[in-house]
Amino acid sequence: MSATLRRRLIIPAAIATAAGLALSGCTGDIAEQDAADVDCTPYEDYGTFDGEEVTISGTIVETEADRLIASWADFATCTDINxxxxxxxxxxxTIAQLAEGGNAPDIGIVPQPGLVALLAGNGYLEPAPAEVEANVDEFWTPDWKKYSTIDGxxxxxxxxxxxxxxIWYSPAEFxxxxxxxxxxxxxxxxxxQTIADEGDHLPWCAGMESGEATGWPGTDWIEDFVLRQAGPEVYDQWVTHEIPFNDPQIVAAFDAAGEYLKNPDYIDTQSLISTPFQEGGLxxxxxxxxxHHQASFYEVNWGDGVTVAPDGDVYAFLMPPVEAGGELQVTGGGETVVAFRSSPAITAVLTHMSSDTFAQLRVEQGGTVSANNGVDASTASSPLLQQTIEILQDPNTTFRYDGSDLMPGAVGSNSFWKGIVSWLTGGSTQDTVDSIESSWPS
Known part of the structure; x- marks a missing residue:
């Protein structure tokens, strides 16, 4: 991509995001002006679409939105799709309401499988085109495909x-x-306990504030303990409600997390709820x-000039298992690209976004990873993200999707988040899990 095309894409995108306006890919005069600078070989099979418009919406904003747009820029130029x-x-x-009123975008980037199930169950989504399914069968493990397969x-x-x-830490301090x-x-x-006994500072720091989603970082703690202490089968039973939310094994996970999150000798319990999650580890x-316990995507929050590496300013290790040398078990998340209507141009965009070409381009933009097995892990923007891709691509990794994202919305993005807030501000474990259990849709 030429420098001119890159500037025309990214700078207006950042301004538009801040204003809450639509963000556009390369089209019209820009595409005609710079097409000669773009290698269209990877996109020859898609055809051209004479400026046909495809709208996309999702939760990705600001710098990450700029990087997303840049990842389909060449495709948009070569296919002449706006x-x-x-x-x-x-x-x-808002997306369910928009879909109900016929005002959904052509394509949605949905961060929760539970929301995909809700949208599909209400008849708002189009089944994925055959070309998309073929890409997923080739480039992802079956577990990833099942998260967006609803009733077959x-x-x-x-x-x-x-x-x-x-768990993020300072290599220099260690x-x-x-x-x-x-x-x-x-x-x-x-x-x-060693860090606490030394008395220089509290061992842990965290932030739970995230607007209407306040509390979600605490759900990640619970999910990690359920997976490690009770195992993947119990984890699956929990998120599908084959066992109740207040099962003793889930109570044990809350209590294990509470040894850290509710102990004022280990963490500032007074500031947990009010501290924005983006600032939690700074x-x-x-x-x-x-x-600081937080996902791989937290890397973007450290700021410019901070080196993420084993010998850098910060690095991270995975929360360990119960026994050393055990099977690698991790939780994680992601997004699903779905369509609210169909057309040849929409199919082309969906197919590109499910390809190894798109995934590689997005990883090269920096700050994120993909579980697409066509991605070269060495091209990730830090050693930690390289490791993350290798973990996701390793067939021996036991991976489980974020539990709250898999649960029905009434629980996963409502009572579970709110329950964490209540629990961290003095509520008992038993009262918390009982309340969340009572909210599970019948």
Whole structure:
């Protein structure tokens, strides 16, 4: 892509996002002016569409929206499809209403499988085209495909991904104080107590504030403990309600997380709910915190000039298993690309966004990863993201999608989030899980 084309795409996109306006891909005069600078070989089989418009919406905004748009820019130029993207943080709460009124975009980038199921169940979604399904069968594991297969019908391809359960730390502090990366949950607790006993600062820092989604970072803690302590089969039973939310094994996970999150000797319990999740780990940089539990995507929050590497300013290790050397078990998340209507141009865009070409371009833009097995992990923008792609591509990894994202919306994006807030502000574990269980749709 030429420098001119890149500027024309990215700078207006950032301005439009801030204003809440539609974000456009390269079309019209821009496409004609710069097409000679673009290698259209990867897009020859798609054909051309004479400026036909395809609208896309999702929760991706600001810098990440710029990177997303840049990832389909060459495709848009070569196929002459006018791709208009609108990013909004309210996508999850408004998309069903828009679909009901016939005002949904052509394509939605949906961050929760539970929301995909809701939209499909209400008849708002088109089944995925055969070309998209073929790409998913080739480039993703069956687990990823099943997350958007509802009652036997496949609705959409995965896009980006993340691995949760990372624990961020300062390599310099660990080296200076002789801390070792824990290999078991018991060792993680021992490390926590060691830091607390030294008295320089609290071991952990975190932030739970996220607007209407406040509390969601706490659900990630619970999910990690359910997977590690109870195992993947119990995890699956929990998210599908084959066992109740207040099952003793889930109570145990809450209590295990509570040993960290509700202990004022380990974390500032007074600021947890009011601290924005984006700022939750930044105290590591000034030496007033040692450990922060957050996903691989947290890397973008460290800011310019911060090196993410084993010998850098910050790095991360995965929350360890119960026993050292056990099977690698991780939770994670991602987005699903679905369609609210169909046309040849929409099919072309969906097919591109489900391809290894798109996934590779997006990873090269930086700050994220994909579980697409056609991506070269070495091209990720940091050693941590390279490791994350390798974990996602490893057939021996036990991967489970974020539990709250799989649960019905009344639970996963409502009572579970709210329950975390109540629990962290003094509620008992039993009252919390009982309340969430009572909210499960019958």
């Amino acid at each position: 791709i208009e993207y609108q990013g909004t943080r309210d996508f999850e709460s 019908t496949f609705y959409g391809a995965p896009m980006l991904a993340s691995v949760k359960g990372y 080296e200076e104080k002789g801390y070792e990366i824990p290999t078991t949950l018991d060792e993680l607790m021992t490390l926590t 105290a590591i940089l000034d030496g007033t915190c040692s450990l």
